[in-house]
Amino acid sequence: MNDKNILSVENLSVHFEGFDRTVVAVKDLSFHVRSGETLGIVGESGCGKSVTSLAIMRLLAKSARVVSGTIEFEGRNLLSLSEKQMRGIRGNKLSMIFQEPMTSLNPVFTVGRQIAESIVLHQGKTYKQALVDAQGLLELVQVSDPQKRLANYPYELSGGMRQRVMIAIALACKPRLLIADEPTTALDVTIQAQILQILKDIQQQLGTAIVLITHDLGVVAESCDRVMVMYAGSKVEEGRVADVLYRAHHPYTQALIRSLPAFVEGDAEQQRLAELPGIVPTITPQAVGCAFQSRCSRAVAACASAAPIALQAGDAHRYWCRAE
Numbered sequence: 184m185n186d187k188n189i190l191s192v193e194n195l196s197v198h199f200e201g202f203d204r205t206v207v208a209v210k211d212l213s214f215h216v217r218s219g220e221t222l223g224i225v226g227e228s229g230c231g232k233s234v235t236s237l238a239i240m241r242l243l244a245k246s247a248r249v250v251s252g253t254i255e256f257e258g259r260n261l262l263s264l265s266e267k268q269m270r271g272i273r274g275n276k277l278s279m280i281f282q283e284p285m286t287s288l289n290p291v292f293t294v295g296r297q298i299a300e301s302i303v304l305h306q307g308k309t310y311k312q313a314l315v316d317a318q319g320l321l322e323l324v325q326v327s328d329p330q331k332r333l334a335n336y337p338y339e340l341s342g343g344m345r346q347r348v349m350i351a352i353a354l355a356c357k358p359r360l361l362i363a364d365e366p367t368t369a370l371d372v373t374i375q376a377q378i379l380q381i382l383k384d385i386q387q388q389l390g391t392a393i394v395l396i397t398h399d400l401g402v403v404a405e406s407c408d409r410v411m412v413m414y415a416g417s418k419v420e421e422g423r424v425a426d427v428l429y430r431a432h433h434p435y436t437q438a439l440i441r442s443l444p445a446f447v448e449g450d451a452e453q454q455r456l457a458e459l460p461g462i463v464p465t466i467t468p469q470a471v472g473c474a475f476q477s478r479c480s481r482a483v484a485a486c487a488s489a490a491p492i493a494l495q496a497g498d499a500h501r502y503w504c505r506a507e
């Protein structure tokens with residue numbers, strides 16, 4: 184890891200234009216990723232994690248509108264590039280893996296062909312050379328008997344194997360930044376740990392920066408250098424993983440931590456009590472105050488009428504809050 188930012192997102196806001204209202208999915212969001220580091224983005228379902236990553240990849244749905252902000256990747260604002268220029272970056276220097284590999288892999292082509300085609304497309308190699316590289320990539324993601332696996336179809340592989348193949352495809356072009364959106368959610372715990380370890384190994388070998396999107400603070404503790412906690416499209420806390428997990432300041436981060444099984448001893452009833460009641464609210468452009476106030480036990484009157492303020496909790500550790 185070094186101190187150079189490979190990605191800088193500044194004041195990003197993304198809206199969805201609905202039939203009768205506008206939904207704010209991401210609100211004035213700023214963050215950066217340093218070369219070679221792993222940044223965790225954490226929050227409940229609907230917090231804006233996926234919309235943020237799709238905005239970076241320029242793969243947002245047609246109904247989404249980026250209303251403000253810049254996304255600088257290696258010094259270029261991705262939002263001002265043409266689609267053609269973006270295609271040259273996406274899948275090359277910037278790659279993404281998704282939660283459910285079965286929907287991203289093509290069921291009618293072999294694994295070898297899918298990896299090799301990505302290499303041919305982005306690196307201009309011959310198909311024969313690309314197949315040799317594909318085998319090397321399968322070795323890198325620790326697929327056993329890689330030569331044989333090249334001839335397999337996705338349905339012949341287990342969930343963990345398919346996710347390894349997706350990682351191999353994402354790595355085909357040696358990206359400088361890999362965005363992994365809930366890469367282990369659909370997998371059982373042992374396979375989850377293996378996939379996270381593979382990502383770590385790859386980072387060490389290739390120096391790839393990783394944005395790891397997850398709703399699981401346990402995954403953050405295992406795998407990330409820094410973490411950004413999101414709530415209703417906004418950043419609520421950020422810092423080094425140890426600072427945020429062991430000295431959380433924002434009531435939402437504290438609630439997420441309390442709901443972690445490792446922090447909750449006792450029976451199922453006690454565990455249920457540790458859960459955070461309510462759901463992430465839908466934000467409109469007219470909304471004022473803190474989006475978390477309706478679920479926050481420490482909210483004060485100002486939380487309903489004024490935006491949260493930035494507070495410094497320590498070196499590089501900040502949170503946005505007015506609660507007492």
Ligand SMILES: Nc1ncnc2c1ncn2[C@@H]1O[C@H](COP(=O)(O)OP(=O)(O)OP(=O)(O)O)[C@@H](O)[C@H]1O
Nearest residue numbers: 199206208227228229230231232233234235244246
């Ligand atoms: N295609 C869409 N049309 C309308 N609203 C959308 C669309 N995609 C996302 N949203 C809204 O944007 C907000 C952020 O969603 P997003 O998918 O980024 O959340 P998330 O934190 O990634 O959740 P999950 O973990 O479930 O993927 C939510 O309010 C969601 O309802």
